Amino acid sequence: MSSHGLLRPLSRRALLSGAAGATTLAAVSPFRSPAIAQNAPLKVGMMLPYTGTYAKLGQFIDDGFRLYVEQKGGKLGGRAISFVQVDDESKPEAATDNMNRLVGREKVDVVVGTVHSGVAMAMVKVARDTNTLLIIPNAGANDATGPACAPNIFRTSFSNWQTTFPMGKVMAERGIKNVVTITWRYTAGAEMIGAFAENFTKNGGKIVADLTVPFPEVEFQALITQIATLKPDAVFSFFAGGGAVKFVKDYAAAGLNKTIPLYGAGFLTDGTIEAQGEAANGIKTTLHYADNLDNAANVAFLKAFKAKTGKDGDIYAVQGYDGAALLDVGLTAVGGDFTARDKMIAAMGAAKIDSPRGPLSFNKAHNPIQNIYLREVRNGRNEMISVAQASVDDPARGCKIS
Amino acid sequence: MDLITVSVQLLNAVQYGTVLFLVASGLTLVFGILGVINLAHGAFYMLGAYLAYWIVLMTGSFVLAMLGGVLIAFIIGMLLETVFVRLLYGRDHLAQVLLSFGLILVIDEIRQLLFGKDVHAVAPPAWLSGSIQLTDNLSYPVYRLAICVFCLMVAAAIFFVITRTKIGMIVRAGAENREMARVLGIKFDRVNRYVFAVGIALAALGGIVIAPISTVFPGMGDGMLILSFVVVVLGGIGSVAGAAVGALLIGLTDTFGKVFFPSVSSILIYLLMAAVLVWRPSGILGRRDV
Numbered sequence: 001m002s003s004h005g006l007l008r009p010l011s012r013r014a015l016l017s018g019a020a021g022a023t024t025l026a027a028v029s030p031f032r033s034p035a036i037a038q039n040a041p042l043k044v045g046m047m048l049p050y051t052g053t054y055a056k057l058g059q060f061i062d063d064g065f066r067l068y069v070e071q072k073g074g075k076l077g078g079r080a081i082s083f084v085q086v087d088d089e090s091k092p093e094a095a096t097d098n099m100n101r102l103v104g105r106e107k108v109d110v111v112v113g114t115v116h117s118g119v120a121m122a123m124v125k126v127a128r129d130t131n132t133l134l135i136i137p138n139a140g141a142n143d144a145t146g147p148a149c150a151p152n153i154f155r156t157s158f159s160n161w162q163t164t165f166p167m168g169k170v171m172a173e174r175g176i177k178n179v180v181t182i183t184w185r186y187t188a189g190a191e192m193i194g195a196f197a198e199n200f201t202k203n204g205g206k207i208v209a210d211l212t213v214p215f216p217e218v219e220f221q222a223l224i225t226q227i228a229t230l231k232p233d234a235v236f237s238f239f240a241g242g243g244a245v246k247f248v249k250d251y252a253a254a255g256l257n258k259t260i261p262l263y264g265a266g267f268l269t270d271g272t273i274e275a276q277g278e279a280a281n282g283i284k285t286t287l288h289y290a291d292n293l294d295n296a297a298n299v300a301f302l303k304a305f306k307a308k309t310g311k312d313g314d315i316y317a318v319q320g321y322d323g324a325a326l327l328d329v330g331l332t333a334v335g336g337d338f339t340a341r342d343k344m345i346a347a348m349g350a351a352k353i354d355s356p357r358g359p360l361s362f363n364k365a366h367n368p369i370q371n372i373y374l375r376e377v378r379n380g381r382n383e384m385i386s387v388a389q390a391s392v393d394d395p396a397r398g399c400k401i402s
Numbered sequence: 403m404d405l406i407t408v409s410v411q412l413l414n415a416v417q418y419g420t421v422l423f424l425v426a427s428g429l430t431l432v433f434g435i436l437g438v439i440n441l442a443h444g445a446f447y448m449l450g451a452y453l454a455y456w457i458v459l460m461t462g463s464f465v466l467a468m469l470g471g472v473l474i475a476f477i478i479g480m481l482l483e484t485v486f487v488r489l490l491y492g493r494d495h496l497a498q499v500l501l502s503f504g505l506i507l508v509i510d511e512i513r514q515l516l517f518g519k520d521v522h523a524v525a526p527p528a529w530l531s532g533s534i535q536l537t538d539n540l541s542y543p544v545y546r547l548a549i550c551v552f553c554l555m556v557a558a559a560i561f562f563v564i565t566r567t568k569i570g571m572i573v574r575a576g577a578e579n580r581e582m583a584r585v586l587g588i589k590f591d592r593v594n595r596y597v598f599a600v601g602i603a604l605a606a607l608g609g610i611v612i613a614p615i616s617t618v619f620p621g622m623g624d625g626m627l628i629l630s631f632v633v634v635v636l637g638g639i640g641s642v643a644g645a646a647v648g649a650l651l652i653g654l655t656d657t658f659g660k661v662f663f664p665s666v667s668s669i670l671i672y673l674l675m676a677a678v679l680v681w682r683p684s685g686i687l688g689r690r691d692v
Contacts, residue, residue: 052621055519185668213660214668217625218616221414221546222657228540229407242521242619249523250615255533255541275523275617 041080042331042338045102047113047123048137050087053216053242054115057271057316058087061137063309064320065112068328071304076324077331079338084108088119090216095122103132109338110135112323115316117141117160117188124148133341137323138316142191145367147398151345154366156322158288159394160191164238164265166372166389167286168199171234171263178208180232182223182247184215184239192238192265200236208232218246224254235260240267245275252279269377271314280377288368288392289315289357290375290384298356318356325353365396406537411657417546419653420553421612425626426633426645427560428604434640435577435597438490439498442505444627446602450475450609451618452513455522464527468610475606479599487598488591510620519620526614549611556607560642573597577640629671636675638688647686 046065048058062085069081084106086098095118102108103126110133114120120139127134127150134153136144140160144153171179179200183189189212197207209230211223227235235256239247244267251257257279262268266287269280291314301321305313313321326348333347334340353360358371374388429443450471457467482505490498525531526545533541564570572593575583584590608626616622633652637644655674659667678686 051514051519053521053619055620056521059519212664217668219418219656221418222411222660225407225410225414225540226661229404242617242622245521245523245617246615249617253533253543253545253615255535272521275521277523 041082042076042110042336043082043084043106043108044327045084045086045106045108045111045113047086047088047098047102047111049090049115049119050085052090054090054240057115057138057241060271060311060314060316061112061115061320061323063311064305064313064317064322065137065324066320067305067308067317068321068324070308072328075336076328077334077336079331079336086113088114088116090114090116090119092116092118092122095119096126099123099126103130109133110327112137112320114139117144117191118186120144121148121187124150124153127153133345135323135326137319139188140191141187142394142397145363145365145394145396145399147400149365149367149396149399149401151349151366151401152341154326154348154362155368156326156360157319157368158370159367159396160188161195162367162370162392162394163267163287163372164192164196164236165199166392167236167263167265167374168196168201168205169203170286170374170388171236172200172203172205176205176233178206178232178234180209180211180227180230180235181207182211182213182220182227182235182237184217184243185212186215188240189215189238193236196236196265216243218243220247220250221254224250224256227260228254228256232260234263236263237268238265240270241272244268244272248272248276248283249279257282266315266375266382269375269382271316273377273380273382277380281379283377284385285375285377285382286372286388287315287375287382288370288372289318289382290373291381292383293356293358293373295356295358297354301356313356315357322353322355322357322360325355326351329353359391363393363396364401365394365399366401367394367396369393406540410536410540410542411661412654413542413547413550415653415657416650417550417653418657419650420550420557421608422629422633422652423557423646423649424553424611425605425608426630426637426649427557427642428601428608429630430634430637430640430642430645431604432598432601433634434642435573436487436491436594438487438598439495439502440601441499441502441627442509443502443601443605443630444623444625445506445509446475446478446605446623447609447626448620448623449478449509449513450606451524451613451616451622452517452522452609453606454610454613455524455618456517458524464525464530464614467524468607471610472603472607476599476603479602480595482602483595483598488594491594513620522618524613524618543615545614549615552611556604557646564642632671632675634685636678636685638682638685640689641685641687644685644687 046062049055050058088098102111112135115138117139120136121141124144136155138157140158142159142161145155181193183193262283264285266285268285269283273280302313305317329351330344330348334344361369363369369391371390372388372392374385375382376385425447432438432440453471454467457470530545530548533543535541572588633645633648637648652671655670659670
């Protein structure tokens, strides 16, 4: 008994030093060639909403990502890709568990996700703690490429700030003075409305009322009556998915679309336009994409996406597609050797992608630098009217990467 | 805020409340009479909306969607009662919660197989679309008015059946003192089956009428289930009249809360519930001994 007690600390120390030695050996070992490391497919964890109000958005991101991988013959940078799927259901409370499951149990190399900002921020935290490579294909939470930015975190979508900031100037220049804003009371809503208000008031506009409903509630009727009472020059709104469909239909059903023009972040009519039908006609939004962008990459993308899924590609599909393109740039730079992380991340940070949305590059916080387009809904399509602001770069307030 | 706006907001509150009543009355009937807590009630609400979407897609007729959707839900309710729910009478609440939670998962899976995961829109019937101009810039959708009228009619029918007919008498007897009623020769097997099926049909009907002004999406029943429980608890468990009062109160609280206290509107209905339960622990029209 006593000898056992004496031996234990010794053996533990021996074990520890042995383990440390083995780790060092493994790291510097000349026998560990990239060729062996490349044999196994690179495991990509897709953490997206496959059910719930954002289900369609998640599916399109997934389809877009897989389309790019298929176009490259199932390989990125010469490395085969395998997928693990997790449905995050847009539930922030389950986000950390889901992410830990991917990183811990499934041992994925890269995580791609997600749509909901609250879920994405929990993913960002785990990615920072475990140094997992994370590509965010939608969620626009400013903080992800702001105070919480990290070298291993990339975004192929947008920051909330980025999509609506240009609209402030556009609306002010159209002679609109008084605006009512309406959105869901959660991070994305506050940031989109905030960036719009920042630029709109700077250009002489006034926010008359700031209306909100809890996420993901879709009973807007009381607030729509309230808007009619306030009689603003225009309404600026952010909703997405099922909520956006309902809001736009309610707005039209109340007759407000004839008297008070509706503006919004592009998500109001993207991926939702078909279900909105005629109610969406005339709505103007800003986004980093438009359906009729006439560049070669977009034409080819829309054709390929239609052939694969039978559906019309949209910005969510593009963001997924570009997520795979970005990973491709990184893996190509290191010949598929995922262990050369620093070199790979440097290549991804410097990537210049010919995206269906137009030229796409990244700032130091790994947030996209891209054009923001002013679009109008005409006959069920988000048609580009003009470039609201070219090469918009998020200020990345609070990001410490230099 | 002028008189017209207040009236329109009142109308909003009543419209919201009447749909809530429709769904909650089914929940409270099943609980009050069969003593079964049915967590799958919201799932049937969702199923109703999907059935409406599907039937309108197939036939183009919203009236057919209403009739067909309610009928299908009623039949499903009969089958479920016969096969599963009857096992729950007299069992503890845990068994009921587990079975009905399982039902949620099954219904959701079937919904996914049949209708997929997309968000769908349902058009209201042509003769109910459009809106009525109230002031120069304020109009009210005709369909929402129609919902109000229709739900009030359904409510009146429910009250008539319960208070004025023999079936209602039997149902009330069952809720009041089941043993005594049984001794007097009432066969509850059939009554139970109809009560459960009617409860399910009411949930589905709620989903059907809401489909044209809501969107049809997976998970749409979750929020409705919680709200229905709030209504039932607020009004008094098992009391249909209580459900009506509760639904109207929730409609008013939610609507005016959103307008006047937007920042706390989401918790107002729970504050209301807490306040009512302190004042009357068994709900507004609940029996004292519950």
